[in-house]
Amino acid sequence: MEELTPRQQTILGLVVREYVKSPNPVSSRALVENYGLQVSTATVRNEMARLEELGYLTHPHTSAGRIPTPKGYHHFVERLLGEVELPVHEQRTIAHQFYQARQDFSQWMPLAASVLAHTAQGAALVTAPLATEVRYKHLQLISTQGRAVLLVLVLRGGMVKQQMLSLPEPLDQQVLDEASDRLNQHFNGLTADEIGGHVADLPAFESQVADLVTDLMRRAERHTTGEIYRDGLSRVLQQPEFSEQEHAQGLIRVMEERSFLEAVLADALSPEVGSVQVLIGGEGRWDELRACSLVLGRYGVSGFATGALGVVGPTRMLYGRAISVVRFVSDLLSDLVYDMYVG
Amino acid sequence: MEELTPRQQTILGLVVREYVKSPNPVSSRALVENYGLQVSTATVRNEMARLEELGYLTHPHTSAGRIPTPKGYHHFVERLLGEVELPVHEQRTIAHQFYQARQDFSQWMPLAASVLAHTAQGAALVTAPLATEVRYKHLQLISTQGRAVLLVLVLRGGMVKQQMLSLPEPLDQQVLDEASDRLNQHFNGLTADEIGGHVADLPAFESQVADLVTDLMRRAERHTTGEIYRDGLSRVLQQPEFSEQEHAQGLIRVMEERSFLEAVLADALSPEVGSVQVLIGGEGRWDELRACSLVLGRYGVSGFATGALGVVGPTRMLYGRAISVVRFVSDLLSDLVYDMYVG
DNA sequence: AATTAGCACTCTCGTGGTGAGAGTGCTAAA
DNA sequence: TTTAGCACTCTCACCACGAGAGTGCTAATT
Incomplete structure (x- = not known):
């Protein structure tokens, strides 16, 4: 596998960013104009063609702009995104909400789901922490x-x-x-x-x-997962990619069917607390999720009790925000669980 | 308000039954052929035109068959449906499932939601019983x-x-x-x-x-409602009427947004245990629910604790089954709650 | 060797026209 | 009151057409 040149990386990144901003295939001209590239559209086109050969981009049809493939998103998330953090003022707002709910166990999960859905502008799932060992x-x-x-x-x-x-x-x-x-x-x-x-x-x-x-x-x-809390499904279903039922299907199933969610979690999410995994377009294993991406995390205290949480959205999702908010909320919940069970 | 003739009632009923069976506007010919009416299509057409004048039927366009209006469904449910009961073997199956779960409080609500969704072929909602007085x-x-x-x-x-x-x-x-x-x-x-x-x-x-x-x-x-349990959303979203987002919107909101469900319940559902209400096409009060009908019931023990349960589907729903299963499950749950709290 | 200007080519999308089919409304006869 | 018959209307699928967007390629330029 050949490495991408720096310019190819740049272009791939810009295609993802631009496509996430609005759901139309992005053209070479749009890239040059909106991001002030110091090359011509033709050069961009050549690079795009190369990126397409390599499997990072694709065409809906011959004469349309490019959109990222799952492989393209992957590269974006793993190599181009870097370490993202939520803006400090948002961190503060969220932390404050959790602080206020800290004593009422029953509020934690709904609050987490609501915060995730809101911040990542997607649908959110949170499973209640479950003891790894029942005693x-x-x-x-x-x-x-x-x-x-x-x-x-x-x-x-x-x-x-x-x-x-x-x-x-x-x-x-x-x-x-x-x-x-x-x-x-x-x-x-x-x-x-x-x-x-x-x-x-x-x-x-x-x-x-x-x-x-x-x-x-x-x-x-x-049981492998506790009670499941959800939020934001209706908002994410308004996204244009879900106007077709077949695409919405997988999203709704993962949000609604416990067994399906459990299967996905078991397959995709490492049991290690604090880890965040990104599942893009079903990764070939979940055909129903072709149009969806999941950002999943595990929170809790290893060896005592852990739960899962995540954001579900179109593949065209704000990965940076989603990953950072999943990580942030996951840490907050882990702290709460620690205080409750261990502290 | 003029009364409908017996023949008009028959025809209205058949239009509803036929339309529920398949989501195409029903023509005069279809009625005569499928139900062996002893009159000609022209007669049926005349009656249909009259029913349309009176507001029970409507036309998508000049030269299409008829579909029932909300008023038409109402008349069907209130006057033509009669007292429907679930077939005995289904009653037995359901009662058996509840019997097996009778001791585990935490299974009641998910089971009820699953049974409702399955039997009525719609989406189901169940709220946990909530004490009317907190002691x-x-x-x-x-x-x-x-x-x-x-x-x-x-x-x-x-x-x-x-x-x-x-x-x-x-x-x-x-x-x-x-x-x-x-x-x-x-x-x-x-x-x-x-x-x-x-x-x-x-x-x-x-x-x-x-x-x-x-x-x-x-x-x-x-709190006015307890924890909410859901089932069957993905199945009902496959119905053709929900392929358009705007129609699906209300359905998803009532299933997902607690506040919206609470508003609807507060407005539409009598606090009396055992009652079953049918809310058709939002009844003018809930525009988002234009394409949906709800069959709602209340279970529990008056003065101790009550909860709500219901089936949500397209206006084109199987009202007979929905009403009978809501009533049946409601009675079963009421018994369980009675045994638990009072007995 | 890399970049770019130029241009032909391809594909979508909206528009308009057309014909088949379905179903009605109306009229006149039974 | 019912019904046969028929004209009329509306949808839908299909096709053609042109504008527009965007590419891919070639040849010229740096």
């Missing part, structure tokens, strides 16, 4: 009425599960409290399997509860 | 690490809120337990305002917790 932390049995009992199970990492259970006969709240206390002492910090081993030693009622608990924990272990 | 039930303080404490607040009705709080100095889990016990005894069944009145009497740490609790409860009181 028992605390259990509470609350009598509601008659024989019905609400079981609230808190897992290490802050995940809370609720489940109803109905007793053969009514039990007093005090009896329930004692049972919870005993189970909490026995089970603190254990995994589902470890709890399973102890069940036999317990009195009848408590072992019934323990069964339920292991069941809940096993179910939690099977 | 304290139970609180648990769990020390996580150092000075950080996880506060888990259970409200009457089963809603659970989590919040972090950080102490000026580390406290032992036992101290936290005692504090929770005391607060639980004091506050059981109270509203935010009532708790606010007691705060002054408490020792420093407990009053700090109580402040947080009232704050959480006040915030819960301000």
Whole structure:
């Protein structure tokens, strides 16, 4: 693979920037005029032809301007973009919003989705942090009425599960409290399997509860992503490239279908916290995403709990802003998760 | 307002049925041929012209078939549809799915959304049940690490809120337990305002917790809908009427923008549990929904907790199925909520 | 050797015309 | 009141045409 000359790099970069600005194929003249290049349109045309041979640009038809290929976007993102940072005043605004929400766990994810969507001008996805290892932390049995009992199970990492259970006969709240206390002492910090081993030693009622608990924990272990939060879908669907249904299809599926998103995340996103990956035009593996790019990140605390977050937009997206805001929000969320779980 | 003749009713009904089956304007000939009418096409044409004068049908252009107007759909739903029920085998399948999920609160809403979307072949929305009155039930303080404490607040009705709080100095889990016990005894069944009145009497740490609790409860009181669950958006967007963006816009907004959905629900949905409302073509009040119909229902237990659920589709939707499945799922959810909160 | 001016060529897009087909509205007869 | 018959209207697909935009190539220039 031959290296691009500096001028080819420049031109490739300008084509991407110009095309992102407005969704029309960009012509040699537009480039020379708008960016004050010190060469003629003919030279630019020659270079463009070369870039097309090399697979970085393409033509919708013979006599139209050029648009970047996925390979072209890739080169742009990896070699030309450099380290981008969000403007400081935006950083401050965002950090402030998170600061205000810092205590209310339930606001974090919606806020993150909203900030991502807004700043990157795309659709945003955030999955709730999920413990990499499911361990028992605390259990509470609350009598509601008659024989019905609400079981609230808190897992290490802050995940809370609720489940109803109905007793053969009514039990007093005090009896329930004692049972919870005993189970909490026995089970603190254990995994589902470890709890399973102890069940036999317990009195009848408590072992019934323990069964339920292991069941809940096993179910939690099977999940690979937590609750999913979304924002900005309607805005991004107004982009001209999504006026055709087939292109919008993949975007909507990745935003709506949990299984599809999970598949993409599993395939494309490294499990390492703080990493940011860019998936352009489906990368050949996801045909439905031909018209979309995803900027994905992972946040949280390795070994405790991690979640994913990302921006979805047309391939013609503002990669610089998207990458920087994903990274920034990811760091903020990681800090919050750290404070909550570890600090 | 003049009454429609029986034959006009028949024809209106057939136009709706035929148009729902395939999205082309329906001609007089199609009606006579497909439904074996004992009159000629000319007669049908005359009746159609009359129905158009009365505002039940319309023309896309002079020489095309007829399509129903919103008024036409209304008449169809209210007068011609009768009491529809889901086929028994579908009822059984659905009831079985809910039976299997009956103990896991967290599965109810996604399951309901999935069943609605699937059965009605539309997009589905379900809001989590929300207590009509926010009352304290139970609180648990769990020390996580150092000075950080996880506060888990259970409200009457089963809603659970989590919040972090950080102490000026580390406290032992036992101290936290005692504090929770005391607060639980004091506050059981109270509203935010009532708790606010007691705060002054408490020792420093407990009053700090109580402040947080009232704050959480006040915030819960301000919400009018719970968490929103969605399903089936991508399927319904494949319908031909949504290939134009402007029509898809309203659909996507009502599915995605919480505030928009809340406005529609507040305006259109009666607070009475078990009621089902049909909102056709935005009813003049919601221009974005011109191409959509909503079948909305409310479930839950009046005075305890209620939520909304609904199906969204093109005006050209299967009203019979949509209404019956909304009613059926609504009843199932109401039963579950009843068992959980009251039983 | 690289650049550039010039120009022919290609392709899109909007416009207008045309003919087939579908479906109506109307009139007059049953 | 219904219906047969027919003229009329409107859409849609198709084609042709010209303007405009942009390229690719060649030959001249630096």
